[in-house]
Amino acid sequence: MLSIESGRTMDPITGSSSIPGVEHHRVSVNGTELHYISAGTAGSPVVLVHGFPETWWVFHKLIPLLSERHRVFAPDLRGFGDSATATTAHDSVTAAQDLSALITRLDVGPVHLTGQDISGPTTFRVAATRPDLVRSYAAIETGLPGFGVEKLADVAHGGAWHIGVLAAPGIPEMLLAGRERAFLAQYAIPSLCVTPDAFTDDDIDELARSYxxxxxxxxxxGLCPWATDPRRSRPRRAPAAAGAGTAPRSPGGPDRRWARAAGSPCRAP
Structure with a gap:
């Protein structure tokens, strides 16, 4: 790896930023190619899944801390970062299948799964339908369609305009092409982050690169179609995994409404 600043490196294969102690991988799963990083050599496995407008890089300060006691994995979801781009038919079901296939391929047993922001419905779907893959589940600043998350796109009541823009076919390219860094630095990070100063110029450059x-x-x-299609905001049953009976425990206890919406009976182990 080539050093580009103190504590930060560059992965020669992807051209993306990296950090010491992290290995980059590419794997073909579910008809796509995912990029993910790994760190740590011992301890229970942790999988960190980013939101928008992010990649695995958003966890680069957390990974060294977790890897002291855990094996840590952080993928770029399909259509994000250095994973293969997605088609316009992409959705949360496909993303959950990608993630389930990746966890299976890692062959490290059930993982502590964390989903942030718009990856929440995807990671919850994995936890609810494939409890054999998930040891525990933590959801960070997220929600589910049909349980209030669509309010985030309701600009008439304080919602964010960019969610509808992202979900409208062709509109992101029309409005944001060539302005990706400005969108992140001047709008997304300052308006959506409580501590925007936590993002350095180099962090913004790394995120903007992938967009x-x-x-x-x-x-x-593909992960927020509910923003422009009201029918997508209704709770829908996800295909339950064969033999799925017990959803993994979350720090706050199992939420039965969410589990029913995802198609898995949820009860405390």
Missing amino acids: TRPDAFNGAA
């Missing part, structure tokens, strides 16, 4: 690819917004658009 300059062709079709770079399809991944995010």
Whole structure:
């Protein structure tokens, strides 16, 4: 790896930023190619899943701390970062299948799964339908369609305008192409982050790099179709895994409404 600043490196394969102690991987699963990083050599496995407008890099300060006691994995979801781009048919069901296939391929047993922001419905779907893959589940600043998350796109009541823009076919490219860094630095991070100063210029450059690819917004658009299609905001049953009977425990205890919406009976172990 080539050093580009103190404590920060560059992965020669992807050209993305990296940090000491992290290994980069590419794996073909579910008809796509995912990029993920790994760190740590011992302890129970942790999988960190980013939101928008992010990649695995958003966890780069947390990974060294967790890897002292855990094996840590952080993927770029399909359509994000250095994973393959997504098509306009991409959705949360596909993303959950990708993630389930990746966890299976890791072959480290059930993982502590964390989903942030728009990856919440995807990671929850994994936890509810594949409890054999998940030791515990933590949801960070997220929600589910049909349980209030669509209010985030309701601009008439304080919602964010960019969610509808992302979900409208062709509109992100029309409005944001060539302006990706400005969108992140001047709008997304200052308005959506409580501590925007936590993002350095180099952090913003790394995030912006991945959004300059062709079709770079399809991944995010596929995870929030409920923003422009009210029918997507109704609770829908996800295909339950064969033999799934017990959802993994979350720090706050199992939420039965969410489990029923995802198609898995949820009860405390």
